[in-house]
Amino acid sequence: MTPSLDSYVMLSSALFAIGFLGVLVRRNTLVIYMCLELMLVAATLALVAFSRFNGTEEGDVFVFFILTVAAAEVAVGLGIIVALFRARQTVQVDQLDSLKN
């Protein structure tokens, strides 16, 4: 017996929620960024499952593009984090509070 679409959707929503939890509770910018990647991959998993159960190839092509954009996004985001660290000597979001009055 093959797993149903529901189980894939539940798994991907659970992964998304775990990534969301990490973004909310962690204070290290790099770990927050890793959790963001986790959320992105969870959405990708849902897309692939829907595409498979729908019997079309379009979802797979979209996931191909998502992977490309994610690679570019990670490069730019980590570049920004390194620039931030050079300017402030910290990546803890608690200490990045120059907008706080």
Add this chain to the structure above:
Amino acid sequence: MEQIAFTVISAFTLACALCVVLSKNAVNGAMCLLLCLAGIAGLFVQLHAYLLAFLLVLVYAGAVVALFLFIIMLLDMQGGQPWRLRGFQAVAGVIAAGLLISGLDMIALRGRTAGGAPAAGEVGSSLKLYAYQLFTTYLLPVEVMGFLLLIAMLGVIVLSRRVSNEEDAQ
């Protein structure tokens, strides 16, 4: 058989994802992310998306996690105080994540479909169809992706250069 494999892989993936969130050390978190991505690649194989599983391992596990590890080593964050859950934030985070997961599942299960997965074709024919679509229907997005990668590369170069110039000025 497939159901057992799905259960094992999904439990492994969820455990690794939780480990990413809860690990005290950022390097351990990156390693758990790597294992989590390997589990998701296994799920892609179960969904007959072989090319995507290969690409996920190549791009994410090969490039993205390596880049994360490189930046963690570069910034050398091991000296900071260990991370701990703070009461109010932890409760708020768990409640928010629980609300999110229940809402998503309610939306997903409302449009429940009873049908199983259609039979998959041969691996080779699927790849051929895939490549054909990529170079006919989706030719413009492929070109746009190429430009996007170029722009991202230029952006990262500019980002890292400007900061070093400022440091030289100081």
